[in-house]
Amino acid sequence: xxxxAPIRGSTLAPQLDDETRALITALATVNGHIPRVVTxxxxxxLPVAKQQEFASLLTSLGELLSEHATSRSRTRAASRQSA
Numbered sequence: 001x002x003x004x005a006p007i008r009g010s011t012l013a014p015q016l017d018d019e020t021r022a023l024i025t026a027l028a029t030v031n032g033h034i035p036r037v038v039t040x041x042x043x044x045x046l047p048v049a050k051q052q053e054f055a056s057l058l059t060s061l062g063e064l065l066s067e068h069a070t071s072r073s074r075t076r077a078a079s080r081q082s083a
Contacts, residue, residue: 023068
């Protein structure tokens with residue numbers, strides 16, 4: 001498994017699990033689309049359907065990140081209790 005991040009100039013910590021790596025990849029992928037979305041919105045050229053599609057993607061990604069944070073919080077709390 002590669003430790004290269006999908007983020008230029010960045011390296012993933014080797015202890016990251018596959019779920020975290022997938023989340024990072026998803027975040028980086030969406031981040032790559034944001035400049036174009038911003039440009040099209042600023043030019044009033046992003047169709048409503050595409051706006052809704054991108055909004056749905058952002059919402060889903062936000063929920064995934066929130067779930068990931070909750071999971072990490074529980075894992076770390078359990079680790080502290082067993083230590």
